Amino acid sequence: MGKVGRFACIFVPMALTIASLLCLIIVFSGQTNQKMAVTNDLYFFKADTSDFTENPEEIEKLNNVNIDNELLKALKNSATAKDLKDFYKVGMWNYCEGETDDKGKETVTYCSPRKMYFWFNPINVWELKDTAAQKIFPDKLKDGLDIYQKVAKWMVSSYVIAICLTAAELVVGIFAIFSRWGSFVTTIVSTAQTIFILSAAATSTGLYGTLTGTFNTVLKPYKINASMSTKMLAVLWLGVAFSVASGFFWLVSTCCCSGKSSHKKVVVEKTPYTYERVASPYLGARPGDQQMHPMPAHGNTGSAYEPMRHQHV
Template sequence: MGKLGRFAAIFIPMALTIASLICLSIVCVGQSNKDMDLANDLYFFKAITKDVDLNPNEKAGEKVNEANDKLKNLPNSPQFNEDLLKALQGSAKSNKLTDFYKVGIRGYCEGKIDGDKEIVEKCSDQVNYFWFNPIEVWGLEGTSAQNMFSDEFKKGLDSYKKVAKWMVTCYGLALAATALEILIGITALFSRWGSLATTIVSCISSGLAFSAALTITLLYSSLVGIFETVLKPYNIDSEMGKQMLSVLWLGVAFSLGSGIFWLFSTCCCSGKSDKKKVKVEKTPYTYERVASPYLGASANNSHQMHPVAPHGGHGAKFEPYRNGH
C-alpha cells in the first residue's frame, strides 16, 4: 500500500494547512469592502461614537460632573475636558465624526447606526502598514482639540502605531509561509524527506501565525483599555471583534495541528512500492540442462553424458543433464 499509504499520511496535514491559509486570508478581507457582508462583520476593534451629544446643554454638564466623579476614583486618570467634548460634538455635527468605526488589519470602515442596524458608508484605502488614528479620522488633527487629549492617550496611540507595523509584517510573513508550506507539502507525497522539509516550513509558519495573533489580541485589548479609560467619559464606547479573533485563532490552531501531523508523516509510509522480488529456490533432486558436449565438453563429461547401450549396441542419444542437487 506504499503510494496509497503515503497519500493518506499527508492528507490530514495538507487539509489543515489549507484550512489555516483560508482563515488567515479571511482575516485580510475584514473591513476592506463596504458592500461585502462578510467584510463588514469582521473587525478587530470598533469605536462607537453615536452617543456624543450634538448640542451642548444642561445634560452635557451633568455628564461632565458625573465623569469627573468617576475619574477621581481612578489612579493617574486624566480629568474630563469640556472643551474636548465640545470639539468632538462639533466634529459630529460637521459629519466628520460618524456613528461607528470598525478597524481591520489593513484599513477601517465607518457608517451610521439606524436602530439596531449598522450601515457602512465608506471604507478607507487598504494600506500595508495600517494603524487607526482617531485624531486624524475624526478631523481633529491640526486643531486645538488635538492638544486636549491626555498624554496617556497620545502615548497609547504612539505605541499602537509602532507595534502595528511589526504586527502587519509578521502577519504577512505568516501568510506567505503557509502558502509555501502547501507547495512544499506536495513533495511530501513522494518521500519522507519532503515531509521533513514541510515540517520545518510548518514550524516557521505556525510560529509567525501565533506571534501575529498574540500581538493583535494584546494590541487591540490595550487600545480598548485606552478608549475606556480616556474616552468613555465622553460617551465613546469601544469593543473588540470576537468573530475576527475567532477566525484568526482558528487559523493558528489549524496551523499548529498541521505541524504535528507533518511531523508524524516523516516517520510513516515511505511511499515506495511494496512489491518485492521473489527468488525461486531450486527443488532438490531436479535436473537442469547443460551445454552440449559438442561445444567443448571434456572427455570425462562426454562419457557421463553419452551412456553406452547394453549388449554393445549403439549409444542411446540422451540430452545431456546434470544433477541439480
C-alpha cells in the same frame, strides 16, 4: 504501502494547511468591501460613538468624573459638523465608518483607502487636528496610540510573511507525496509559518486589546465605547490552530509512510527430492553440473575410473 498510501498520509496536513490559508485570507478581507456584510463584521477594533452626549452635566452626573471641557468641545464641534460618525471599524488595511439607525442596524457609508502599514488615528479621523483637543489629549491615550503606530508595522509584516509561507508550504508539500525528504522540508517551512502566524495573532490580540482598554478608560465618560470583534478573533486563532496541527502531521509524515512498496520477492527453494543431472564420465562435465569424484578400482591406487571390472577364471 506505496504511493497511494503516501498520498493518504499527507492529505491531512495538506488540508490543514489549506484551512489555515483560508483563515488568513478572511482576516485580510476585513473592512475591505463596504457592501459585503461578512467582511464588515470582521474588525480588530471598533469605536462606537453613536451614544456620544454633548451635555457635560449629564456626563458628570452619570459617570461621576471630571470632564475635560476642551476635549468635549472639540468632540462636540466634530459631531455638529458631522465629522463624527456613529461607528468606526478598524481592519488590517483600512477602516470603515457609518451610521446606526434607531433599531441598531449599522450601515457602512465610507471605507478609507487601503494602506500597507495602516493604523487608526482618531485625531485625524475625527477631525480633531489643529484643535486644542489634539494638544490636551490625555497622556495615556497618546502613549497608547504611539505604541499602536509602532507595533502595527511589525504586526502587518508578520501577517504578510505568514501568508507567503503558507502558500510556500502548499507548494513544497506537493513534493512530500514522493518522499519523506519532501515532508522534512515541508515541516521546516510549516514551523516557520507557525511562528509568524502565532506571533501576528498574539501581537494583534494584545495590541488591540490594550487599545480597547485605553479608549474605554479615557473616552467612556463621553459615552464613546470601544470593543473587539469576537468573529475576527475566532477566525484568527482558528487559523493558528490549523497551522500548529498541520506542522505536527507534516512531522509525522516525515517519520512514517515511506511510499515504497511493501511487496517482497519470493525466492523458490529447491526441494530435496528434485532431479538433478549428474556429470557423465565419458562426455565430460558441463557448466553447472555437479562434479563426481572417481573411486579407485580394487588393487589400483591410481586415479583411473573403471565403471565395470571383469574377472577371468
